[in-house]
Amino acid sequence: MGVMEARAANPREARAAPALGVRNVSVTFGAATNRPVLKDISFDVREGEFLTIVGPSGCGKTTLLRLFAGLMKPTSGEILFDGKPVAGPSRERAIVFQDYANALLPWRTVAGNIALSLERHVPARAEREARVEALIARMGLQRAATQFPPQLSGGMQQRVQIARCLAQQPRIMLMDEPFGALDAITRQTLQDDLLKLVAEKRMTTVFITHDLEEAIYLGDRVHVLGAHPGRVVETIEVGLPAPRNQLTTREDPKFLAHRHRLFGLLQGH
Numbered sequence: 001m002g003v004m005e006a007r008a009a010n011p012r013e014a015r016a017a018p019a020l021g022v023r024n025v026s027v028t029f030g031a032a033t034n035r036p037v038l039k040d041i042s043f044d045v046r047e048g049e050f051l052t053i054v055g056p057s058g059c060g061k062t063t064l065l066r067l068f069a070g071l072m073k074p075t076s077g078e079i080l081f082d083g084k085p086v087a088g089p090s091r092e093r094a095i096v097f098q099d100y101a102n103a104l105l106p107w108r109t110v111a112g113n114i115a116l117s118l119e120r121h122v123p124a125r126a127e128r129e130a131r132v133e134a135l136i137a138r139m140g141l142q143r144a145a146t147q148f149p150p151q152l153s154g155g156m157q158q159r160v161q162i163a164r165c166l167a168q169q170p171r172i173m174l175m176d177e178p179f180g181a182l183d184a185i186t187r188q189t190l191q192d193d194l195l196k197l198v199a200e201k202r203m204t205t206v207f208i209t210h211d212l213e214e215a216i217y218l219g220d221r222v223h224v225l226g227a228h229p230g231r232v233v234e235t236i237e238v239g240l241p242a243p244r245n246q247l248t249t250r251e252d253p254k255f256l257a258h259r260h261r262l263f264g265l266l267q268g269h
């Protein structure tokens with residue numbers, strides 16, 4: 001027992017552990033007799049990896065992300081973060097929503113939205129301002145700093161949401177179709193900016209998308225969820241070279257092979 005405790009306390013061992021563990025998780029909404037939305041799902045999110053999750057509408061992707069964030073509890077099974085059960089939301093796990101219009105406060109400026117999570121946790125105003133300024137620069141929002149979210153394009157609003165997430169200095173970013181509503185060019189720019197950002201910060205990321213190509217382009221691994229009930233039907237190790245490139249990565253025979261495989265799976269073949 002003493003030995004076990006000593007091992008768990010060793011920070012090097014803690015880093016080697018998976019960031020998130022999903023252990024036999026099932027979710028049923030309403031009466032226990034209802035069909036489960038997620039059924040007996042188990043997998044790990046590795047420390048520092050970019051995991052993408054793709055699956056048909058209604059298969060439980062958002063539900064899974066809400067479990068990771070601690071916004072809800074599984075009906076059975078367990079979610080582990082750093083080896084400990086997730087009991088509720090934490091600043092260590094930041095979430096980026098698809099619906100940016102409702103995720104930001106329309107009456108606060110861009111800088112004010114980014115400062116939000118710092119206000120309770122960083123008492124010194126000068127430090128708060130310095131951190132906000134650095135995030136504004138990092139996300140390319142300099143010209144928007146004093147504007148309000150409804151004055152910005154969708155792409156810029158998503159940059160603000162990502163900056164606000166980073167302000168809380170999370171260990172893991174949970175992203176629910178964050179680029180789903182953006183046009184193709186804006187989306188590709190944000191994909192590349194996000195990849196650069198997470199590589200810089202070595203941030204563990206779980207990214208949900210409907211888009212097969214986005215899943216392959218961004219991911220170190222792709223989990224494919226099936227529906228009724230939601231479960232992992234396949235995991236693909238992407239194995240494409242980094243940094244990714246919008247032209248050459250998407251033309252790589254490996255990318256195309258993954259695309260064929262995923263397309264077939266999601267068509268139910």
Ligand SMILES: Nc1ncnc2c1ncn2[C@@H]1O[C@H](COP(=O)(O)OP(=O)(O)OP(=O)(O)O)[C@@H](O)[C@H]1O
Binds near residue numbers: 029063
């Ligand atoms: N709070 C809730 N109460 C009852 N049913 C719910 C609740 N939340 C989700 N569901 C149901 O669970 C299933 C999975 O929902 P979820 O939002 O996780 O799917 P999704 O994979 O994110 O879909 P989409 O791709 O359309 O966003 C759906 O059938 C949905 O209607």
Ligand SMILES: [Mg+2]
Binds near residue numbers: 061062063176
């Ligand atoms: Mg969803």
